[in-house]
Amino acid sequence: MKTYCLVILTFFSIITSCKPTAEEVVVYNSVDQVFSEPVLKDFERETGVKVKAVYDTEETKSTGVMNRLIAEKDNAQCDVFWSGDPLRNNILISRGITAPYQSEETALIPAYFKDKENQWIGFSARARVLIYNKRLIQKDDLPKSLLDLIKPAYKGKFTIANPLFGTTTFQIASLFAILGDSRAREWMQDIKANGVIIATSNGDVKKRVMQGEIAFGLTDTDDAFEAEKESDDVAYIFLDQQNSGMGTLIMPNALSLIKNSPNSENGKKLIDYLLSKETEAKLAVSSAQMPLIRGTPLPTNVPSLDAIKPMKIDYNETSKVLEEIQPWLKQWAEQ
Structure with a gap:
């Protein structure tokens, strides 16, 4: 009898030790944690899948986790x-790090905002804007175009985040794609000669303008909307909206499934969850991001993409430009 009980106990201990661990998904994230973490927590709560998130720092936006993915190829x-x-995402594609994935939700996203082979899919976009302090400069006196930043009237009055990181890199790369290498380099040298102040991050641009240290600067819509809520002295405008203007850079969030990932099925579940009207509506409320899926509820303070003249760029080609100019850009920033 004792032997029989021992066999039963041993059997149950084996079964218990073989129980699968809780389902999980690992996401590397370059989006502000304060906005993205609540969405990931909602996914965790609604699906039961544990989310392990690694976030970029504010100062190394988009480069830290990207370099980690390259190292872990x-x-x-x-x-x-x-x-x-x-x-x-396109840089990761060029290194063979991502895998194609197309869900039913992918079809809801306009073709312009996704990779042709579905190696990245966009959702919830931000735009680059000019944020300004109304106590220091009047709206009518502001530049109307990025190209106006070289004018003597703005000498020493404006700031951009370090162009080696985050969405500022994207904006500079898009300028190189639009203007061509020679003209874009000349513009970069001219804004340096005109006293551009290099901030550590978009958040730092926002802070300096809010505090009245600098009249205006380039940042993203989410930072601009937060600044407007925090201070009556701050407002923003979209640049290059004239008929002849090159348009404002639109920056969708982008999702990629990683090749040979440890939890790929849960990764697909997370992508499906993020590519939804519900998620876009949450991000519109929390960070004033502009939905890409038509019919998504939109707060009154968030502009529709239909009302903005976009900069017409090829995201894949702009990624190649970014890699090409990176050494020169590093040299420019360190001069």
Whole structure:
């Protein structure tokens, strides 16, 4: 009898030890944690899938987790890359790090905002804007175009985040794609000669303008909307909206499934969850991001993409431009 009980106990201990661990998904994320974490927590609560998230720092936006993914290419530790723009996703594609994935939700996203082979899919976009302090400069006196920043009237009055990181890199790369290498380099040298102040991040641009240290600067819509809520002295405008203007850079969030990831099925579930009207509506409320799926509820303070003249760029080609100009850009920033 004792032997029989021992066999039963041993059997149950084996069964218990073989129980699968809780389902999980690993996401590397370059989007502001304060906005993206609540969405990931909702996914976790609604699906029961544990989310392990690795976030970029404010100062190394988009480059830290991207470089980690490159280093882990032969031993993938991440399932989904959630980027604040598609440029880094395209760099990962060029290195063979991503895998194609198309869900039913992918079809809801306009073709312009996704990779042709579905190696990245965009959703919830931001735009680059000019944020300004109304106590220091009047709206009518502001530049109307990025190209106006070289004018003597703005000498020493404006700031941009370090162009080696985050969405500022994207904006500079898009200018090179639009203007061509020679003209874009000349513009970069001219804004430096005109006293551009290099901030550590978009958040730092926002802070300096809010505090009245600098009259205006370039940042993203989410930072601009937050600044407007925090201070009556701050407002923003979209640049290059004239008929002849080159338009404002639109930056969708971008999702990529990582090749040979440890939890690929859960990675697909997370992508499906993020590519939804519900998620876009949450991000519109929390961070004033502009939905890409038509019919998504839109708060009154968030502009529709239909009302903005977009900069017409090829996201894939702009990614290639970014890699080409990176050494020169580093030299420019360190001069």
